[in-house]
Amino acid sequence: MKERILEYLRNSKKYVSGEDISRELNISRTAVWKYINKLKEEGYSIESSSKKGYRLVESPDRLSYEEISPLLDTNYIGRNVLYFDSVASTNDIVREYAQRGEPEGLIAVAEEQTKGRGRMGRRWSTPKGVAIAMSMLLRPNLSPQFVPTITSVIAVSVVEALTSVTGFDIKIKWPNDIVLDGKKLCGILTEMSAEIDAVNHVIIGMGMNINQDDFEDDIKDVAVSLKSYSGKSFERKLILAEILNRFEENYEIFKFHGVSPFIDKIKRFSALLNNRVIISNINEKFEGEAIDIDMDGCLIVRLDNGDVRRVISGDVSVRGLYGYTP
Ligand code: BTN
Secondary structure (H helix, E strand, C coil): HHHHHHHHHHHHHCCEEEEHHHHHHCHHHHHHHHHHHHHHCCCCCEEEECCCCCEEEECCCCCCHHHHHHHHCCCCCCCCCEEEEEEECCCCCCHHHHHHCCCCCCEEEEECCCECCCHHHHHHCCCCCCCEEEEEEEECCCCHHCCCCHHHHHHHHHHHHHHHHCCCCCECCCCCCCECCCCCEEEEEEEEECCCCCCCEEEEEEECCCCCCCCCCCCCCEEEHHHHHCCCCCHHHHHHHHHHHHHHHHHHHHHHHHCCCHHHHHHHCCCCCCCEEEEEEECCCCEEEEEEEEECCCEEECCCCCEEEECCEEEECCCCCCCCCC
16 A cells, blocks of 8 residues: 555655545545655655645655666566565575565565675675665576576676666676676676476576775775765666666577677676686686687686686686785
């Protein structure tokens, strides 16, 4: 009901009387008053006048369904939103829903995460109200070996969205990080549940630094936010909606043609190509020059002895960017 009142206020733009709302939505005047107070508590600025009624003046930068959905052009991505003020990890929430058979497109968004997870068992910090923590459920009809390429498709969508909203020079540190000014702006954690030859579900978790003024000591040399870089605040809901819009368009192409239509963009946005890199996998660690990304989305590295290696996934550090320790 609260959502319907908000929609009513949003559509009318001028004052609407409590009586009109109560008649239109078939609830009592007291109920209208209670819901309006609830909306105010959530950060909506609503003017109340005993003569004229209520008027919505400003909406908060919340990542709730009510705030994101008017900005979406999608058919199914982000049309079902689980919104949390505070949660341990949005990836864990989406996993629970995935196991219960929820269809693809569901997203979980949180204003704060208390146990946010990064890759390789690392911690991911999401302080309240200044970042984006979002996880999305997908059910691609793919063999599990191709799942890592979805990470590249979301990375391209993130760069496209951020470039169009901010105009900044945003890059992909293949395959999982989004980089600004040589530091980490956004991390992507792709998790899947699969059989030998079929994927049950994929969860893409994205954590993005938007309006943090600064960072905790342990990450302040490696992390950047849009605000710490530019001194300006950004509307998180606009950025999130733009990412979801771009992603649905790209994911539809990916479903039919795989990752190859994105290779040009992956290369263009790459922070790795023609740079010295160190690749760490479970079994090995090697160093060389990143010379290409092939049509399957794999990184091609030339070692110092001239050998060429094809890397499907791994932890990469790049000379000139955070975390490079030769
Ligand atoms: C990384 O760079 O290591 C990946 C970070 C991924 C963080 C996001 S925030 C939303 C989702 N929930 C989590 O617990 N992790 C991912």
